[in-house]
Amino acid sequence: MSIPQQRHIRSFVLRQGRFTPAQQRAFEQHWARFGLEPAATPPDYAQIFGRAAPLALEIGFGNGEQLLHAGLHEPEKNFLGIEVHRPGVGRLMNALAAHEVKNVRLYNHDAVEILRNAIAPESLAEARIYFPDPWPKKRQQKRRLIQSEFVALLASRVARGGRLHLATDWADYATHMLEVLDAAPEWRNVAGKGQGVARPDWRIETHFEKRGLRLGHGVWDFIYERV
DSSP: OOOOOOOOOOSOOOOOOOOOHHHHHHHHHHHHHHEEOOOSSOOOHHHHHTSOOOEEEEEOOTTSHHHHHHHHHOTTSEEEEEOSOHHHHHHHHHHHHHTTOOSEEEEOSOHHHHHHHHSOTTOEEEEEEESOOOOOSGGGGGGOSOOHHHHHHHHHHEEEEEEEEEEESOHHHHHHHHHHHHTOTTEEETTOTTOOBOOOTTSOOOHHHHHHHHTTOOOEEEEEEEO
């Protein structure tokens, strides 16, 4: 599938917040081990990881709590993570180093550009997008990551039979996700159109999710298969 190179509306604003000395040291001490620089062509990930294994991608991993869990509890997979906010990247690198995780590598860059340039067609076994920024105001919703153009680009990078797992704690965004993905010809909702699934075992309840649940927020999980 050929994806046209076009200027896209970014789904994020760089609000870096406090960059702690420990997070800064993570870039100095661990970036060479865990970090990947954006490339114009896809690198050889089997060489980078030192083995061939199913390649899974998490987009927007935040502070990395879920990606650390995945690396530790799904050792049969190689994981790529993409996050634009440096404090979260630094925090995760410190955790990966502390746990001696070998199957996770990170991009500190825009996900769309990484997908277009650094991920080969049909090379991903799965993609995970958990709690993306909901951009709740009407005028902001064009910034939402889950749009028809983006899910088509993502589909071109996931192998047939591969999986896309999304989660959100915003009811309006959950409805939006279903509308976009259920209309996408490249994806099949495994639960049936308009339906979600119970949180699968591989996705943990993060700190922020637990706080939201205590406040009475809902959480919606959706799983799609690449067709």
